[in-house]
Amino acid sequence: MNIESILTVNNLKKKFKGFVLDIPELRIPKGFSTALIGENGAGKSTLFHVISGTRLDFTGEIDYFQGEKEEKKIREWVGYTSTGGYFMPNWSISQVGNVGSLLFDNFDKERYQALLEELAVKGPEGKKKKEKSISKLSDGMRMKVMLASVFARDTKMLLLDEPASPLDPLMRDKLCSMIREYIHQGAGEKSVFFSTHNIADMENVTDYAIIMEKGQIVEQGFVEELKEKYVAVKGESGDAGKASQILFSFQENSFGFEGICMAKDLDKLAGMDVATETPSLSQISVAVMKHYTSLRS
């Protein structure tokens, strides 16, 4: 299947405080929602900083929107949210909208206000309350304002760094709906690239997954392909010793063992009393991250 890429990264390297981001090649498929999964400190935010243009100290090439070179267009078409110092602390929610209009030509103030109401950040215009400054908002509210500010723009790619982390379960579900609607409205032209360290919350909106560990990409693929590549296995205690040598990730419990096995190694479990099932993306991610962490420790 020949899928177009909305973003291509080649030979990307960035050194930062003893950490090295080293990505020989990365392609984000166009028209899909891609999840960048990794534990804390894997380099997800560092990669997003580089792609968003908020960090310039790196080597390598980044190709946006199939060869677009004009910096202004690229920045207008990318909607980025981060986990760090995103807004000025003394800005009010309305000021964020005013500043958005100054910074981005495609910022729709009316849409921004509507999103703030939809996300329950502020009430309808008829019920005016004194606005809090950004610094006085909770992490969840601040993320909602960030999301409102990017969804209020006419973009082609959303770059969302840990958008679900500070949100409550209801809002996470809402976020997933917003992402699905964004991609659907784009009719194949819009893409979402988000990072998370807990894919379970965003699995139902993930089409393509990239797993990162210690600054490197260790696994990637469409979710359906990954679910064919890996198999969840459960077995009896008696087979634990032999299974631990075969399984990609292995864990013993009071009932026996469970883990993830590569589909190509399934035949090595012949003769053992095991049950197999399709793993979730969360199970695959944890297994892959555990596997690569143990190799490097």
Next chain:
Amino acid sequence: MKKYLQSYHAFLPGTFMRWILYLVYPVAMVALFFVGRLWFEQMALMMVVPIVMLGAECMIDMFVFGGFGAKGNARIEYMMASVKGKGMVNRALAVDWIRRLLYFIVMAAFVYAFSYWEQGGNLDEMMVQLFVCILAAATFLMSIALWVIRLIDNRAVQFGALYIVINLPAWLFMILTKKFEMNFKWLGLACMVLLAISVAGQIWFLTKKVREGYYDV
């Protein structure tokens, strides 16, 4: 012009600050002048108004650009993600100083014009030189205080800097004129030159901080 003002207003914390900046503050300074004339002699009042303005400007700046140049604070990713972010900061810093200097010049012109009218056109040249000297010195010292306010993200330190510069003009003035018998005219001129260097340096330094935000090393 509109873009410049919009960039500046983006840094003002709320609509109330615009009311304070454009209405309350200028009206208060004019009121201070007229009310002050009831209690202070002309010379003392000429010294008080610039120093009060110096204090007010420092206080206002604590809530606008206070701590902006401190480590990491200029890294506002909403602005950095746009090609217009750096330009917006440059315009805001420039408009901030233009507004400030304009306020000082207009207030000085007002005080001078009123005093001239009140004295029937017979203003003591020494008094005029003294007034210009105080004004230039106060503005220069304020620019030094703003270096501290903008580079240190600590309210106690910022207030400390404010306290020092409010008290400094009187002490420096007495030392320089009484002990060293410095000429008011040259002192005022020196302060204006130093002010220009300080303002230009500050704008350059803060925009450099914004550029540095794009690099982790």
